[in-house]
Amino acid sequence: xxxxxxxxxxxxxxxxxxxxxxxxxxxxxxxxxxxxxxxxxxxxxxxxxxxxxxxxxxxxxxxxxxxxxxxxxxxxxxxxxxxxxxxxxxxxxxxxxxxxxxxxxxxxxxxxxxxxxxxxxxxxxxxxxxxxxxxxxxxxxxxxxxxxxxxxxxxxxxxxxxxxxxxxxxxxxxxxxxxxxxxxxxxxxxxxxxxxxxxxxxxxxxxxxxxxxxxxxxxxxxxxxxxxxxxxxxxxxxxxxxxxxxxxxxxxxxxxxxxxxxxxxxxxxxxxxxxxxxxxxxxxxxxxxxxxxxxxxxxxxxxxxxxxxxxxxxxxxxxxxxxxxxxxxxxxxxxxxxxxxxxxxxxxxxxxxxxxxxxxxxxxxxxxxxxxxxxxxxxxxxxxxxxxxxxxxxxxxxxxxxxxxxxxxxxxxxxxxxxxxxxxxxxxxxxxxxxxxxxxxxxx
Numbered sequence: 197x198x199x200x201x202x203x204x205x206x207x208x209x210x211x212x213x214x215x216x217x218x219x220x221x222x223x224x225x226x227x228x229x230x231x232x233x234x235x236x237x238x239x240x241x242x243x244x245x246x247x248x249x250x251x252x253x254x255x256x257x258x259x260x261x262x263x264x265x266x267x268x269x270x271x272x273x274x275x276x277x278x279x280x281x282x283x284x285x286x287x288x289x290x291x292x293x294x295x296x297x298x299x300x301x302x303x304x305x306x307x308x309x310x311x312x313x314x315x316x317x318x319x320x321x322x323x324x325x326x327x328x329x330x331x332x333x334x335x336x337x338x339x340x341x342x343x344x345x346x347x348x349x350x351x352x353x354x355x356x357x358x359x360x361x362x363x364x365x366x367x368x369x370x371x372x373x374x375x376x377x378x379x380x381x382x383x384x385x386x387x388x389x390x391x392x393x394x395x396x397x398x399x400x401x402x403x404x405x406x407x408x409x410x411x412x413x414x415x416x417x418x419x420x421x422x423x424x425x426x427x428x429x430x431x432x433x434x435x436x437x438x439x440x441x442x443x444x445x446x447x448x449x450x451x452x453x454x455x456x457x458x459x460x461x462x463x464x465x466x467x468x469x470x471x472x473x474x475x476x477x478x479x480x481x482x483x484x485x486x487x488x489x490x491x492x493x494x495x496x497x498x499x500x501x502x503x504x505x506x507x508x509x510x511x512x513x514x515x516x517x518x519x520x521x522x523x524x525x526x527x528x529x530x531x532x533x534x535x536x537x538x539x540x541x542x543x544x545x546x547x548x549x550x551x552x553x554x555x556x557x558x559x560x561x562x563x564x565x566x567x568x569x570x571x572x573x574x575x576x577x578x579x580x581x582x583x584x585x586x587x588x589x590x591x592x593x594x595x596x597x598x599x600x601x602x603x604x605x606x607x608x609x610x611x612x613x614x615x616x617x618x619x620x621x622x623x624x625x626x627x628x629x630x631x632x633x634x635x636x637x638x639x640x
Contacts, residue, residue: 200226203223205222207545209222210223210226210541210544211541214583216584217581219268221317222317223544227540233519234526235269235270235273236519238253238273238524241253242273245279245436245479248429250473250474250478250479251470252470252471253481253523253524254443254482254484255481256523257486257525258578259485259580261579262580263526265579267283267481267483275311278313279428279435280324281312281436281438281439283311283438283441284302284439286442288449291455291459292462294414295414297414299414299417303393303417303421304394307321307394310324312433325431326377327431328431329374332346332350350374351371355367356430360419360422360426365408370388372406373385384405387405391405391408391412394411396411421478425476425478426477429476434477436477436478438479439481440481447484448487456494461499463496464499464502466480471505471522528579529579535561537579538583539560541587542555542560545587554593559601562601563605564582566605
């Protein structure tokens with residue numbers, strides 16, 4: 197069990213997030229449990245990135261199975277290993293491929309959420325560029341050089357990037373950032389950062405501000421991610437991990453088949469490059485549902501080339517596992533893991549106390565038994581629902597100290613399958629609704 201001190205900020209964030217069914221932004225180490233084999237596989241992938249190779253993974257599981265939590269844990273490990281992490285969610289307006297700025301919008305989101313070990317909460321792009329430029333300037337001037345020598349050194353350091361798509365313009369933008377840095381010209385520095393974030397919508401605007409010929413547009417966001425990955429290594433980091441959640445939006449909210457196929461084609465290009473060793477220092481981590489992956493009509497399997505590459509190992513059956521392929525499946529936690537998870541949540545709620553007298557280990561066991569008796573729990577129960585209800589139970593006990601946990605469980609505060617007290621559908625209802633939605637889109 198964790199013995200790390202829990203701050204008030206961490207406690208508030210953890211309980212507030214878990215109670216709403218979302219992943220906390222901080223304090224994940226206080227509640228992490230299980231997934232050891234999956235995490236070990238991801239650490240191997242991070243080592244590949246560090247060694248100038250590439251990796252790609254699709255983390256697949258049902259809604260509430262812990263995909264986002266797993267992505268955030270991997271993100272924390274990557275930052276600790278001195279990688280840069282760009283994180284974003286797919287939406288109908290932010291995609292891997294699209295027109296009218298939709299793909300560029302995803303790139304901008306990734307760059308705005310860029311995280312480093314010094315800036316773990318995102319917004320790390322300005323500090324990354326400024327630190328690298330500042331370190332170069334200090335080194336050159338310590339050797340007796342001047343500002344022009346620093347500019348030459350920046351250009352020389354970025355020469356390897358000029359072999360990549362738009363590498364010359366990238367180097368020009370970094371040089372312009374340095375010129376603004378020297379002249380204390382914040383407008384020029386901000387213009388350079390806007391270009392790096394993909395926020396210029398026209399080439400004319402970029403040329404007037406920075407003197408460059410190209411901008412980051414919808415057609416080339418993957419090329420610019422490769423370019424930025426190369427820059428992170430030049431800047432002293434070990435590579436770039438791109439973490440993208442909500443891949444199911446492409447399969448079940450993007451109704452235009454042509455648009456879906458174009459996004460799947462973009463995924464295929466990334467997959468081929470990463471598996472064939474055509475990229476250096478770059479990794480991709482996608483989170484998807486089972487339906488997003490396996491649906492033969494709308495999912496990734498509807499695109500034949502992806503279905504072939506993402507197919508499971510036919511020898512990994514029963515209790516046999518294979519983590520060498522691009523797909524990692526997150527199964528529901530075991531009862532033992534659930535017990536440890538709830539123990540950790542209880543500890544956070546009790547301000548670090550391991551076993552508060554008002555809610556002993558016996559109460560956790562009774563709560564899990566109550567969950568197991570719920571209709572359909574064996575199939576539909578997920579960590580999200582288990583923890584959300586548990587936080588609710590602890591909150592009620594905290595605000596009603598005269599009540600006993602036994603009476604709450606006996607009166608059925610933890611409801612059976614059906615709408616929750618906050619109006620959110622249960623997992624079984626979501627699955628039934630998804631089946632109904634599929635029927636509405638059926639065509640002969």
